[in-house]
Structure formats: C-alpha cells, structure tokens
Amino acid sequence: MRKTNKIALLVALVLMPSIVWAQKPIEVPQYPFIKYESNQLKFDSSSVAMQRFFKKWYQVTTSGKEDLNIVHIGGSHVQAGTLTNRIRTDILASYPSLVGNRGMLFPYSAAAKCNNPADYKVHCVEKVGLTRNVYKEPQHNMGLCGIAITASDTTTTIQIALNEPRFDYSTSQVVILGESPDNVVPFLRLEDRDAYPSYVDPLTHRYVFNLTRPTDSFDVVLPCQQSQSFTLTGVYLGNKRHGITYHSIGVNGAAVPDYLKCSYLTSDLKMVKPDMVVFGIGINDASGPNFDTALFRQNYLQLVDSIRMINPYCAFVFITNNDSFKKVKKHTYVVNQNGPKARDVFYRLAAETGGAVWDQFEIMGGLKSMEQWRLNKLAQYDRVHFTRSGYELVGDLFYNALCAAVNKYRPE
Numbered sequence: 391m392r393k394t395n396k397i398a399l400l401v402a403l404v405l406m407p408s409i410v411w412a413q414k415p416i417e418v419p420q421y422p423f424i425k426y427e428s429n430q431l432k433f434d435s436s437s438v439a440m441q442r443f444f445k446k447w448y449q450v451t452t453s454g455k456e457d458l459n460i461v462h463i464g465g466s467h468v469q470a471g472t473l474t475n476r477i478r479t480d481i482l483a484s485y486p487s488l489v490g491n492r493g494m495l496f497p498y499s500a501a502a503k504c505n506n507p508a509d510y511k512v513h514c515v516e517k518v519g520l521t522r523n524v525y526k527e528p529q530h531n532m533g534l535c536g537i538a539i540t541a542s543d544t545t546t547t548i549q550i551a552l553n554e555p556r557f558d559y560s561t562s563q564v565v566i567l568g569e570s571p572d573n574v575v576p577f578l579r580l581e582d583r584d585a586y587p588s589y590v591d592p593l594t595h596r597y598v599f600n601l602t603r604p605t606d607s608f609d610v611v612l613p614c615q616q617s618q619s620f621t622l623t624g625v626y627l628g629n630k631r632h633g634i635t636y637h638s639i640g641v642n643g644a645a646v647p648d649y650l651k652c653s654y655l656t657s658d659l660k661m662v663k664p665d666m667v668v669f670g671i672g673i674n675d676a677s678g679p680n681f682d683t684a685l686f687r688q689n690y691l692q693l694v695d696s697i698r699m700i701n702p703y704c705a706f707v708f709i710t711n712n713d714s715f716k717k718v719k720k721h722t723y724v725v726n727q728n729g730p731k732a733r734d735v736f737y738r739l740a741a742e743t744g745g746a747v748w749d750q751f752e753i754m755g756g757l758k759s760m761e762q763w764r765l766n767k768l769a770q771y772d773r774v775h776f777t778r779s780g781y782e783l784v785g786d787l788f789y790n791a792l793c794a795a796v797n798k799y800r801p802e
Contacts, residue, residue, distance in 0.1 A: 415790040423762040433746035436678035443705035444799035464670030476785025490633030492559040513549040523648040534658035536623040541612040543618035551607035560604035560679025565626035572618040579609035581588020602767040643672040646689040676728035706745030715773035
C-alpha cells in the first residue's frame with residue numbers, strides 16, 4: 391500500500407465512528423476442567439435495566455457519541471488490577487476510537503505494603519496513613535474507592551503516571567477527592583508548571599483541575615504544615631472525548647458491608663454516573679464458618695439501593711464467587727463449602743434486581759476446581775487468588791460473555 395493510501399486509511403479510522411457494534415469473541419486457551427459452554431450472562435430477557443444498557447452500548451458504539459460507564463467493584467481480585475484491566479483492554483481493543491476517560495483510580499502504593507495495579511504507576515516518598523473500609527472502625531471518611539490515605543505534618547507528593555501504552559488515556563481534567571479539617575488545598579505539579587484547582591466543591595469534597603493541555607502523568611501535592619492533614623479518597627481522570635470507561639474499584643479483604651461504611655459513596659457515584667455495575671464482592675463474605683446467606687443478600691440489596699439512588703435504571707452483573715479453599719494448617723487446605731451457598735444468593739439477587747449472573751463458579755469447574763487451576767498455573771498456592779495468566783483468562787471469559795449478550799440485542 392502506498393504511503394498516501396496508508397495515511398488516508400488512518401485518518402478515516404480516526405474520524406469514522408465504530409459502526410460495527412457486534413464483536414467476535416476472543417480466543418482463549420482450552421482446558422478440560424473449564425465449562426466453556428456455561429460462559430454466558432444469565433438474565434431475564436425482559437429485564438428493563440439490561441435492555442437499556444444494551445441499547446446505550448449500541449448507541450455509543452455506532453454513533454461515537456455519549457458516554458458509557460461501567461464500574462467493577464470487588465476485593466483483592468479487583469485491587470490487583472490485572473482482571474479489570476484485561477476486561478477494559480478487551481473492550482477498548484474492539485472500539486479503539488471510543489477510548490473514554492480513564493476514570494476513577496486510587497494511588498494504593500502511596501501507602502506502605504499496599505499493592506497497585508500495573509496499568510498506572512504511583513510513587514510517594516513521604517509516609518502517609520492508611521484507612522480501608524475493612525477496618526472495624528475507620529478513622530476517616532471514604533468514598534467509592536473504599537480506601538483513603540492521610541498526609542500530615544509535612545508536604546506530601548504523590549506521583550501518578552499512566553502505564554498503558556496501547557490506549558491514549560491522557561486527561562484534561564483531574565478531580566482530587568478528599569477533605570482537610572485544616573483547609574489544606576491540594577495542587578498538581580505538571581511537567582512545566584504547577585496547577586491549582588479551577589474550583590472546589592466542599593459539599594462533594596472535590597478539587598477540580600481543568601488543564602490547558604492533556605497529560606498522562608502528574609504529581610499530587612498535599613501542602614500540609616505542622617499539625618495539618620489532608621485525607622485523599624480518590625482520583626478521577628477525565629477528558630472531553632466520548633466513549634467507554636471501565637472503572638475499577640477494589641480493596642483487599644473487602645466484603646459487601648464494608649462498602650456500606652463509605653460515607654461519600656453516593657456522592658462519588660454521582661460523578662461516575664454508572665450505566666452498569668459489575669459486582670465481584672463475596673469471596674470474603676463467604677470465607678468464614680458462619681456464613682449468613684440472608685445477611686449477605688440483605689447487605690447486597692442495600693448496596694444496590696445506594697446505586698439506584700443515582701441511576702434507577704443501572705444494570706447489575708453479579709459475578710459468583712470463584713471456587714476456593716481454606717487453609718486449616720501448614721500445607722493443608724480444604725475446599726470452602728460456602729461457594730455453592732453464595733452462588734445461590736447471586737442468582738436470587740439477579741432475579742430481584744433485574745440483573746445478570748456471570749457464574750464464575752460453574753464456568754471454572756465447580757466445587758474443588760480451583761485445585762485444577764492451581765495445577766495448571768492459573769491459580770496461586772493459597773487456592774483463593776489467580777495467577778496473572780489466570781486473571782487474564784477470567785477477564786477474557788467475562789468479556790466474551792458480555793459481548794455475546796450485547797450481540798443478541800436488536801435495535802428497534
């Protein structure tokens with residue numbers, strides 16, 4: 391192909407909206423213990439929320455206009471970032487002209503011994519305090535991210551740099567979420583200058599920075615002096631492009647009631663405006679011997695109600711717990727019998743909320759299947775978490791199920 395033709399084709403691809411919305415599944419490795427035939431979203435076809443979501447997916451991907459926001463909430467499976475980034479990149483690889491905002495993120499590794507997703511880098515020299523929603527009595531308010539870091543007594547600088555070269559996530563708007571009892575106001579240190587908030591909204595605890603030039607890296611500076619403090623609860627990266635945004639919200643060890651502790655949950659959801667929430671919470675709820683299925687369902691319904699306050703038509707996808715084992719003594723593990731019990735609750739929740747179930751438990755092979763995943767280097771030794779290749783496989787499977795459901799939608 392001549393150079394002029396190549397340039398014309400590239401220009402056309404950039405300018406042309408994604409007119410093909412039905413997508414082909416991703417090829418995944420084949421294992422005899424995985425039930426590929428079960429890889430689907432299960433929901434009532436009459437669900438108004440699901441049909442509205444599919445309709446908006448169709449509108450966004452065929453017109454190149456509007457925004458589609460998907461929020462994936464979970465525990466350590468999500469905080470690690472590999473699973474959700476795999477789903478995000480699978481979706482956006484199908485719609486390269488519809489890369490929306492990078493959305494909500496948290497600088498986890500600014501705190502000591504706190505792991506960070508690999509698709510963005512965080513560095514902080516100063517010591518900061520950590521608050522997580524898993525704490526019995528958290529000392530600081532939290533929002534959607536379910537985690538907070540507190541700088542005090544000295545100026546703290548948190549470096550954030552996006553690290554996903556396949557897509558342009560450069561941001562023209564940065565929103566710092568947080569609060570200070572001492573009226574400390576954060577600012578951004580960019581490559582060539584310092585930027586101060588365009589406006590501050592004390593009711594929503596937002597410090598909004600509208601940048602003159604897009605950037606993919608910046609420093610968050612918290613200029614605390616002696617006896618002053620600032621608690622950061624999240625960072626939102628936005629831009630003026632329309633498209634698809636896949637937000638990843640995870641806290642190690644989090645169970646459903648832990649997110650109910652977050653005072654600013656609904657305030658942050660108003661900013662994110664979720665069209666779909668993917669729930670991956672439950673493995674920690676069902677880890678103990680006294681797993682109360684009625685309380686588990688009740689907590690989930692309360693969380694659903696919080697989200698519906700923001701979007702009454704939000705679609706919900708419930709990911710069943712993966713099969714897992716419990717350590718009873720050194721080098722000895724027994725299967726967690728609560729997996730099937732939790733699975734039943736997820737199906738009931740989907741029926742009650744007009745949502746969908748992605749039956750990860752069944753797809754991976756059912757009870758005791760985690761051992762097969764471990765033997766094939768798809769799961770870690772603890773028989774709870776997956777390896778990187780395991781998370782990538784789970785992400786590809788979820789994407790395939792989502793796309794299969796989207797492809798069945800027929801516009802009116």
